[in-house]
Every structure is written in C-alpha cells, then in structure tokens.
Amino acid sequence: MTTRGGDRPATPAVKTRKPRSSRTGRATMADVAERVGISAITVSRAFKRPELVAPELRQRILDTAQSMGYVPNQAASALASARSMTVAVLIPSMTNMVFVETLAGIHDMLLPRGYRALIGVTHYSPEEEERLIRTYLQFQPDGILLTGTDHTAVTRTYLSALSSPTVHMMELLDDPDSLSVGCSQEEGGRLMTTHLLERGYRRIGFVAVQLDPRTLARLDGYRHALEEAGLYDEKRVWRLPDPSSIHLGAAMIDRLMAENSDCDAVFFCNDDLAQGALFQCQRRGIRVPDQLAVAGFNDLPASAWTTPTLTTVATPRYAIGRHAAAMLLDLMDGKEPPQRRLDLGLTFIAREST
Amino acid sequence: MTTRGGDRPATPAVKTRKPRSSRTGRATMADVAERVGISAITVSRAFKRPELVAPELRQRILDTAQSMGYVPNQAASALASARSMTVAVLIPSMTNMVFVETLAGIHDMLLPRGYRALIGVTHYSPEEEERLIRTYLQFQPDGILLTGTDHTAVTRTYLSALSSPTVHMMELLDDPDSLSVGCSQEEGGRLMTTHLLERGYRRIGFVAVQLDPRTLARLDGYRHALEEAGLYDEKRVWRLPDPSSIHLGAAMIDRLMAENSDCDAVFFCNDDLAQGALFQCQRRGIRVPDQLAVAGFNDLPASAWTTPTLTTVATPRYAIGRHAAAMLLDLMDGKEPPQRRLDLGLTFIAREST
DNA sequence: CAAAGTTATGTTAGCGCTATCATCCGCGGG
DNA sequence: CCCGCGGATGATAGCGCTAACATAACTTTG
Numbered sequence: 201m202t203t204r205g206g207d208r209p210a211t212p213a214v215k216t217r218k219p220r221s222s223r224t225g226r227a228t229m230a231d232v233a234e235r236v237g238i239s240a241i242t243v244s245r246a247f248k249r250p251e252l253v254a255p256e257l258r259q260r261i262l263d264t265a266q267s268m269g270y271v272p273n274q275a276a277s278a279l280a281s282a283r284s285m286t287v288a289v290l291i292p293s294m295t296n297m298v299f300v301e302t303l304a305g306i307h308d309m310l311l312p313r314g315y316r317a318l319i320g321v322t323h324y325s326p327e328e329e330e331r332l333i334r335t336y337l338q339f340q341p342d343g344i345l346l347t348g349t350d351h352t353a354v355t356r357t358y359l360s361a362l363s364s365p366t367v368h369m370m371e372l373l374d375d376p377d378s379l380s381v382g383c384s385q386e387e388g389g390r391l392m393t394t395h396l397l398e399r400g401y402r403r404i405g406f407v408a409v410q411l412d413p414r415t416l417a418r419l420d421g422y423r424h425a426l427e428e429a430g431l432y433d434e435k436r437v438w439r440l441p442d443p444s445s446i447h448l449g450a451a452m453i454d455r456l457m458a459e460n461s462d463c464d465a466v467f468f469c470n471d472d473l474a475q476g477a478l479f480q481c482q483r484r485g486i487r488v489p490d491q492l493a494v495a496g497f498n499d500l501p502a503s504a505w506t507t508p509t510l511t512t513v514a515t516p517r518y519a520i521g522r523h524a525a526a527m528l529l530d531l532m533d534g535k536e537p538p539q540r541r542l543d544l545g546l547t548f549i550a551r552e553s554t
Numbered sequence: 555m556t557t558r559g560g561d562r563p564a565t566p567a568v569k570t571r572k573p574r575s576s577r578t579g580r581a582t583m584a585d586v587a588e589r590v591g592i593s594a595i596t597v598s599r600a601f602k603r604p605e606l607v608a609p610e611l612r613q614r615i616l617d618t619a620q621s622m623g624y625v626p627n628q629a630a631s632a633l634a635s636a637r638s639m640t641v642a643v644l645i646p647s648m649t650n651m652v653f654v655e656t657l658a659g660i661h662d663m664l665l666p667r668g669y670r671a672l673i674g675v676t677h678y679s680p681e682e683e684e685r686l687i688r689t690y691l692q693f694q695p696d697g698i699l700l701t702g703t704d705h706t707a708v709t710r711t712y713l714s715a716l717s718s719p720t721v722h723m724m725e726l727l728d729d730p731d732s733l734s735v736g737c738s739q740e741e742g743g744r745l746m747t748t749h750l751l752e753r754g755y756r757r758i759g760f761v762a763v764q765l766d767p768r769t770l771a772r773l774d775g776y777r778h779a780l781e782e783a784g785l786y787d788e789k790r791v792w793r794l795p796d797p798s799s800i801h802l803g804a805a806m807i808d809r810l811m812a813e814n815s816d817c818d819a820v821f822f823c824n825d826d827l828a829q830g831a832l833f834q835c836q837r838r839g840i841r842v843p844d845q846l847a848v849a850g851f852n853d854l855p856a857s858a859w860t861t862p863t864l865t866t867v868a869t870p871r872y873a874i875g876r877h878a879a880a881m882l883l884d885l886m887d888g889k890e891p892p893q894r895r896l897d898l899g900l901t902f903i904a905r906e907s908t
Numbered sequence: 909c910a911a912a913g914t915t916a917t918g919t920t921a922g923c924g925c926t927a928t929c930a931t932c933c934g935c936g937g938g
Numbered sequence: 939c940c941c942g943c944g945g946a947t948g949a950t951a952g953c954g955c956t957a958a959c960a961t962a963a964c965t966t967t968g
Contacts, residue, residue, distance in 0.1 A: 224636050224694070226716065228954055239918050244956060254916065269715050274692040275632035276954035279923045282578050284629060294654050303648065307675070316689070319673055321661070335670070338628040340578070361623050362580065446859050479859040502856060505800050505833040582924055593948050598926060608946065630924035633953045 227270040236264050247272060278340065287528060288341040289317045290332055292324040292348070292412065296444070298498055298517050299347065302369060305521025306345060313529055315342070324412050324443075326352045333358055343528040349373055349380070350413045365531035369524045370414060370517075372541055379531070381524040381542040385414045388513045388546050389421025392467055392495050395511070397429055399554055401465035401493055405436040407452050408469045409444045415469045418497060422467055436463055444469070449476025453484065465493035465554065471500040471512055478506045478553065493554040499547075508552030516544040581624040590618050601626060632694065641882060642690040643671045643699045646678040646766065650798070652852055652871050653701065656723060659875025660699060667883055669696070678766050678797075680706045687712055697882040703727055703734070704767045719885035723878045724768060724871075726895055733885070735878040735896040739768045742867045742900050743775025746821055746849050749865070751783055753908055755819035755847055759790040761806050762823045763798045769823045772851060776821055790817055798823070803830025807838065819847035819908065825854040825866055832860045832907065847908040853901075862906030870898040 233240040238257070246253045246261040253261070264270075278284040289306055291299040303319065310317055318339060320332035330352045333344075337358065343365040351359075359366050366379065373380040396404050406422045408415050419437070426432035438455075442448055449468060453476075456463060468474035474496030481488050488494050488508055496503060499514035523542055530537040587594040592611070600607045600615040607615070618624075632638040643660055645653040657673065664671055672693055674686035684706045687698075691712065698713070698720040705713075713720050720733065727734040750758050760776045762769050773791070780786035792809075796802055803822060807830075810817060822828040828850030835842050842848050842862055850857060853868035877896055884891040 224953095226694075229956095230954075240954085241919085241956075242917060245917090248956085252916075257916085269712070271688070271691045271716075273633070273694060273954050275629045275638060275694060276923090277692075277956075278629035279627070279633050279925085280954075280956040282923075282956095294657065295651070297649070300648050300654065316672070316693075318670070334625070337625045338631075339670075340580075340627060340629060358623070362625075446855055450859060475856065476859060479856075479861065482861050501800055502829070505804060505830060507833065507836050507861070578923095583926095584924075594924085595926075595949085596947060599947090602926080606946075611946090627924055630953090631926075633955085634924075634926040636926095636953075 226273075227265075227268045228273070229270070232261065232265045232268060232270050235268065236261055282340075284340045284342055285314055286316050286318055286339055286341045287343045287345060287525075288320065288333070288336040288339070289345045290320045290322055290329055290336075290347060292322050293443075294319075294321050297500055298515065302347075302517045302521035302524075305518040305523075306525045307521075309522045309525035309529070315529075322347070324410060326350055326355065330355045330358075337362065337364075343367075343532050345369060345524055345528060348413055349378075365528055367524045367528045367531070369520055371417070372543055374541070376540065379527055379537065379540050381520050381527060381544065383515055383520070383544050383546050385417035386421040386424075388497060388515070389418035389423075389467075390425045391421070391546065391548050392497070392511075392513055393422045393425035395548065395550065396465050396467065396493065396495060396554060397425065397431070399465075399493070401554075402431060403433075403436065403462050403464045404431070405438070405456070405461065405463035405466040406469070407438045407440070407449075407466060407473060409440045409442055409448060409473060410469075411439060411441050418469050436461070444472050446472050446476035446479065449473035449478075450480035450483075451476075453477045453480040453486070457484070457486075463492065465489075465495065467495045467497075469497055471496035471498045471503050471510065474510055474512070474553075475500070475502055475506055478508070478510060482507060489552070489554050495554055499549055504551070506553075511551045511554040512549050514547040514549055516546070519544050580627075581619075581622045582627070583624070586615065586619045586622060586624050589622065590615055636694075638694045638696055639668055640670050640672050640693050640695045641697045641699060641879075642674065642687070642693070642695040644674045644676055644683055644686055644690075645701050646676050647797075648673075648675050651854055652869065656701075656871045656875035656878075659872040659877075660879045661875075663876045663879035663883070669883075676701070678764060680704055680709065684709045684712075691716065691718075697721070697886050699723060699878055699882060702767055703732075719882055721878045721882045721885070723874055725771070726897055728895070730894065733881055733891065733894050735874050735881060735898065737869055737874070737898050737900050739771035740775040740778075742851060742869070743772035743777075743821075744779045745775070745900065745902050746851070746865075746867055747776045747779035749902065749904065750819045750821065750847065750849060750908060751779065751785070753819075753847070755908075756785060757787075757790065757816050757818045758785070759792070759810070759815065759817035759820040760823070761792045761794070761803075761820060761827060763794045763796055763802060763827060764823075765793060765795050772823050790815070798826050800826050800830035800833065803827035803832075804834035804837075805830075807831045807834040807840070811838070811840075817846065819843075819849065821849045821851075823851055825850035825852045825857050825864065828864055828866070828907075829854070829856055829860055832862070832864060836861065843906070843908050849908055853903055858905070860907075865905045865908040866903050868901040868903055870900070873898050 229240045229243045233243045243261055246258045250258055293299055306317055318336055320336060322329040333355055346368050347370050349368055349371050368380040370382040372382050406419055408419050423432055474494050477494050486492055496510050496512040499512045503510035503512050527537040583594045583597045587597045597615055600612045604612055647653055660671055672690055674690055676683040687709055698718050700722050701724050703722055703725045722734040724736040726736050760773055762773050777786055828848050831848050840846055850864050850866040853866045857864035857866050881891040
C-alpha cells in the first residue's frame with residue numbers, strides 16, 4: 201500500500217490521498233509519514249516512544265517533521281489516548297506572592313514530566329472555584345490541584361464522581377481518602393502568639409482580613425494560645441473581609457489609634473498588612489517594638505528589609521507546590537504516594553519588630 | 555434508527571450500542587442523546603448554538619446532561635471544530651507583579667468570551683520562549699499573546715508560518731504587519747531623567763538589572779536625556795544581569811558607597827530595587843532625597859508607603875493586558891482591530907524621594 | 909534447523925465531537 | 939392543492955491521532 205524508499209513518487213498511491221493539512225493549513229502526522237515514506241503510526245512513535253523506532257529512521261522523521269513545520273495536535277492526541285497531559289491548578293489569588301511561589305513549585309515539578317498546568321484563579325470564592333472546575337473539567341485534566349479544603353458540595357461531587365487524582369494544597373486534611381500537602385496554619389498562629397507572650401506582651405491584638413479558612417485557622421491558633429494564658433480578649437480581634445494589602449495595614453494602625461486600643465502588640469494575619477502597619481508607625485512616630493510590637497505571617501521578601509525588620513512565620517509554599525505536584529504525578533502513574541498527608545512545617549523568624 | 559419518545563426502550567436499537575462512556579468512565583454526548591431520545595448533534599447544538607434548539611427540548615437536554623454529570627470533551631470539540639478556545643500567553647516572570655497584573659487584564663477580557671489562557675513563563679529568555687511556543691502550539695491555540703519584541707528567529711518563523719493571530723504586549727512595534735499594545739519604555743526613562751534634571755540633580759546614576767529589552771529602553775531614555783543636557787557619564791551606569799529584587803537594591807546602595815560614587819540621584823530601573831535602596835539608605839542614615847535622590851519605575855503598591863515615598867513612573871499593565879486581549883479577540887473573529895499599534899502612555903508620579 | 913522469541917513497522921478501528929448536507933413538518937400564497 | 943420556505947432535527951463523515959493487534963524480518967536456542 202505504501203511505497204517504501206521511493207524518493208520521487210512516480211504514480212499516485214492507490215487510495216486517494218487527502219490534500220496536505222486540509223483545514224488548518226498545518227501539516228499532519230500523515231503528511232510527515234507520506235514524505236518520509238512510512239506509515240503515520242511510526243511518526244507517532246518517533247515522538248511518543250522514540251525507543252521503539254530505529255535510530256536512523258527516527259532521526260529522519262524528526263528532521264522531516266521539523267522541516268515541514270509539523271506540530272503534533274494535542275487535541276487529537278488527547279482524544280485518541282485519553283490523556284490530556286494537563287493538570288488543572290486552582291489558586292485563590294495571583295497577586296498574592298504566596299500562591300505565585302506555590303505555582304512555581306508546581307511548574308518546576310510538572311513541566312519536566314511533560315505535563316502542563318491550567319491555572320484558575322478563584323478569588324477566594326468556593327462558588328467561583330466550582331465554576332472553574334466545571335470549565336476546566338472539559339479539558340479532561342489528568343489531575344487536579346486545589347488550594348485549601350473549603351469547597352462547595354457540587355465541587356466535591358464532581359471530584360469524587362470523576363475520580364481524577366486530586367491533591368489539596370496549603371491546608372492539611374485528616375480524611376484518609378484525601379491527599380494533602382501543607383502546613384498547620386493553626387500552629388503558625390499559635391507559634392507567633394506564644395513568642396509574643398514570651399517577649400512579655402500581654403495585650404496582643406489580631407488583625408484578620410480576607411477571612412479565608414487559612415486566616416481563620418491562624419486566628420484560632422492565636423485564640424487558643426491566649427486562652428491558655430488567660431489573656432484572650434475578643435475586643436482585640438479585628439475581622440475584615442477586604443483583601444490583604446499594605447494600604448489596609450496602614451489604615452489599621454490609624455484605626456487602632458483612633459479607637460484608643462490598648463494593644464501592646466498586634467499580630468497581622470499577613471506580611472503585607474504588617475508591612476503597611478510598620479510604614480504607618482514610622483510615619484506617625486510610633487516606636488516599634490517599644491510602643492507597639494508588630495508581627496506578620498508568610499515572610500515576604502520585603503519583610504527582611506523594613507525598619508524595623510518584621511518578625512514573621514515563613515511558610516514553605518514553594519515546597520508545598522513541588523510536593524503536591526510530585527504526589528499528583530505518583531497518583532497519575534497509578535502509584536500510591538509515600539504519604540497521603542504531608543506536613544511541611546513552618547519556620548518561625550524572630551526579627552526586630554517584636 | 556433512533557426510537558423517538560419511548561421512555562423505556564423495549565428492544566435494543568438496531569445498531570449495536572457502545573456501552574456508556576467506554577474508556578474514561580465519563581458520559582458522552584451520545585449517552586445524553588440516547589437518554590433524551592434524540593441524536594447527538596442536537597445535544598451539541600443545545601450547548602454551542604442553543605438558539606437552534608427548541609427551548610423546551612433544550613432545557614430537557616441541559617437537565618439530563620447535568621443529572622448524568624456530563625462534561626463536554628474539549629479535546630474532541632477542538633479536533634472536530636478546529637477551534638481550541640485557548641490563547642497562549644507568554645510572560646517573562648510570574649514573581650514580577652507587573653506581569654501578573656497584565657495577566658489579570660488578559661483574563662478579565664478573555665474568560666467572559668469563553669477563551670482560556672495557557673500561561674507560559676519564559677524567565678526573560680528568548681530561547682525558553684521558543685521552547686514554550688513549540689510546546690504550546692501543540693494545543694493549537696486560537697491566538698497568541700507575547701511579551702516584548704525580542705524573539706528568536708525560529709519563534710518568528712513559527713509565528714509567521716502558522717499565521718495564528720498574535721499580539722505583542724508591553725513594547726510598541728513599528729512594523730505594520732505586527733500588532734502591539736504597550737507604552738514607550740524609552741519615554742519613561744526620559745521622563746524620569748528630565749524630572750531629576752528639573753529638580754536640580756546633575757550627577758544622576760542609573761541601575762539596570764535583568765537587562766531585558768524594556769530595561770535597556772529605559773536606560774536609552776535616561777542616556778538620551780542626559781546627553782541632551784551634556785551630563786551623560788558612563789561611569790554612573792551600572793548594568794547587572796541579576797533579576798530585580800529588594801535585596802539587590804539594598805546591595806547597590808552599599809556598592810555606591812563603597813565605590814565612593816559621586817551620584818546625587820539614582821534612577822533604578824525597577825521599583826523593587828528602588829525600595830531596597832530606600833530601606834538601605836534608612837539603615838545607613840543616608841538622607842533621601844537631600845543626600846541622595848532615589849527614583850524607581852513601575853509604581854508597585856509599596857512605593858506609596860516607603861519612607862520617604864518613592865518617585866516613579868506608573869505603567870498601565872492591567873490596561874495593556876485588557877487591550878491586547880481585546881485586540882486578539884478582534885483578530886480571532888476575523889475583524890481588523892481599530893489600531894494595530896496602541897500606545898497606552900505612562901503616568902509620572904512625583905513623590906518624596908526626589 | 910524448526911520453534912520461539914525480538915525488533916521494527918504496518919493495518920485497522922475508533923476516541924467524542926461538529927461541519928455539512930439532508931430530511932421532515934407545518935404553513936401561506938399562487 | 940401544490941409549491942416553496944423556514945425552522946427543527948437527523949445521518950454521515952471526518953478532525954488527527956493512538957491502542958491494539960497484525961506482520962515481517964531477523965535472532966536466538968535447544
């Protein structure tokens with residue numbers, strides 16, 4: 201059926217050949233195969249399972265493909281093989297460095313293995329997450345990476361019904377059926393609060409913004425630590441639904457002053473808030489930490505450079521991304537990952553602001 | 555061939571029916587069609603061209619699909635229709651807020667129109683960009699958004715050969731065949747330098763890092779402005795290939811001091827560098843702007859809060875993302891966009907640091 | 909030296925969807 | 939009463955690729 205080795209095809213092949221790249225103008229596998237004088241499947245193999253093709257022929261295929269500007273059609277491949285080589289990744293925000301660094305970890309683990317990330321931003325809304333999941337499931341992702349554990353009922357139904365491998369990032373899950381990589385936000389809150397207590401602060405405030413589950417877990421840690429010390433007082437807790445920002449942190453200092461708060465320390469749920477607070481303290485001449493101690497969370501790059509430098513808790517978000525992706529790769533390979541719940545811990549960083 | 559209206563199928567259909575969701579376990583369009591008692595194409599229409607299906611039937615199809623957990627297979631759709639509903643977006647970095655905000659603008663324009671972004675990070679390397687393009691072309695993107703104008707020859711070949719609509723972001727192109735949305739980086743550099751000259755500074759330094767084309771364009775603007783004033787001096791220009799960071803900005807202040815530089819002002823090519831410089835000046839007791847003026851570029855959020863606040867040039871990156879995406883949408887619709895070269899301008903922001 | 913691999917390649921038949929062209933039905937006008 | 943028309947639905951044939959099973963040409967082995 202196929203003329204082998206003939207450099208110049210004298211007569212047209214028996215079957216009527218379709219014109220090259222019928223619709224899109226792009227060369228197809230069949231076009232490359234025809235040019236080389238072999239069948240399409242061998243071209244496929246030259247790309248996907250090169251070890252199955254004789255080295256010489258393989259090189260000839262690759263060269264020909266290159267010269268024809270052939271690019272494999274991922275949609276056709278996905279359809280035929282039922283593998284999309286795509287992982288859906290949902291994060292709450294992209295302006296928050298924490299998640300961007302998580303993404304970097306995911307990318308670094310996934311790309312070398314040939315997987316691509318389809319990134320969705322939920323804006324901290326489980327409903328938005330549900331909508332994104334619905335959309336992204338159309339791409340038949342081979343795996344899913346989710347942030348946190350706060351999902352709608354529909355999302356959970358989708359996930360269990362489709363049985364796509366799924367790993368939850370940031371928070372830890374106790375459910376033995378779910379996979380999770382993260383650190384204990386509650387412990388982080390407790391760690392910082394204990395530190396402040398040790399330093400002698402007694403009227404410690406907490407500023408919670410965004411009010412996502414992780415922030416609330418930190419608040420829990422703070423509350424438990426203070427309750428144990430008999431020092432918890434609801435009036436020193438501020439809860440704001442607004443997104444975290446430097447501006448808001450600065451505004452909180454103004455508010456504390458206006459409200460005549462008696463805090464001798466304030467634990468901000470995020471470094472950018474705390475940075476804003478430090479900036480505003482400097483403006484207003486509030487001495488940190490003597491007059492007011494300031495603490496943050498996450499250890500953003502600028503926190504080591506503010507005046508004074510900021511005491512904070514470093515979260516291993518890059519590592520979380522890497523490990524979550526690694527776990528997912530195991531699952532997609534049909535292997536059971538070493539552990540279904542991976543706590544990567546936290547690092548407390550004492551600096552000048554406390 | 556198809557039994558119409560029969561609620562309980564008494565006899566198997568004439569053709570042997572494949573079992574539901576043969577490989578992936580997922581329901582297919584045919585499954586939904588069978589359940590409703592219609593043909594697959596009508597289900598397809600109910601999703602893609604709802605106005606072609608009678609409202610009652612359409613609702614019934616949608617309900618049935620929902621109850622079966624049917625999710626359209628994007629790969630099959632893309633293959634059959636030759637439209638992937640995907641746009642490849644290549645940015646140099648994701649830790650740089652500038653590009654993250656550009657992405658946000660792109661998303662906000664693309665998602666409501668049903669397009670998805672496939673995001674690639676080039677790490678400022680044209681070679682990496684070429685590799686990513688090759689990978690992402692496999693997804694047959696309906697359009698491509700690129701950052702900058704510095705591409706490898708191969709990249710350019712790919713782009714012209716495949717004739718996928720492409721828009722360049724950030725920098726402006728004069729080539730009438732290319733589409734671009736951005737602002738003049740050179741003008742930004744000139745703007746700031748002119749400002750510093752007006753303020754009376756005469757020994758103005760420039761710190762260029764990363765050395766990407768945009769940084770170098772700013773440097774050009776700086777140089778031209780100083781040359782016109784007869785004040786350009788190569789010894790006040792620092793060129794470093796390292797990525798921009800607060801840390802590096804701080805280190806540059808140390809270096810200026812160590813080198814006994816005579817600068818009375820330093821124009822940093824990026825706000826994070828300038829912020830680091832301000833932090834370090836504060837640490838070392840260098841009075842800004844009296845002893846040394848500091849200027850940045852891009853207007854990052856923290857720049858309005860440092861002590862002193864930072865003079866900078868705001869770039870319209872969110873708008874650039876939006877407009878670039880809008881332009882691409884036009885192209886993908888086969889329409890000619892209103893303009894092929896869109897300059898969104900810059901905003902000079904004078905603050906305390908100069 | 910025949911039987912049983914091994915290695916390299918080919919044939920066939922779909923994956924799940926949509927473009928394209930039919931088909932069918934009811935309705936108004938000549 | 940037939941024709942033509944528009945609106946709703948269907949049959950068919952691929953899109954470009956790969957899984958699964960041949961096949962052919964060698965190599966090994968008892």
